[in-house]
Amino acid sequence: MVSEESVLESIKQIIDPEIGINIVDMGLIYGVDINDTTIDITMTLTSPGCPAGGQIVNGTQHVTQQMEGVEEVNVNVVWTPRWTPEMMTEDAKDELGIF
Secondary structure, eight states, X not given: OOOXXXXXXXXXXXXXXXXXXXXXXXXXXXXXXXXXXXXXXXXXXXXXXXXXXXXXXXXXXXXXXTSTTOOEEEEEEOOSSOOOGGGXXXXXXXXXXXX
């Protein structure tokens, strides 16, 4: 059975290429909904014009689709709430020197 925790661990493979931190610790994943073999991921990007946006979204879908027991993955990019650095984990903030 796929769990939210296992999905988030899988998504941690996706690194924001501009910042060098995984998108889970960046705070870009807003929600993971699991319905049997279908995973719905709600996420955002650091900005609407993020040059790596397509790569990040496609990577998120790809690594989740590769999980055992997953047949369908839907990634929904939203812009509210707007991402801010405060959404990052403490470890990510420390790595970037944000206090």
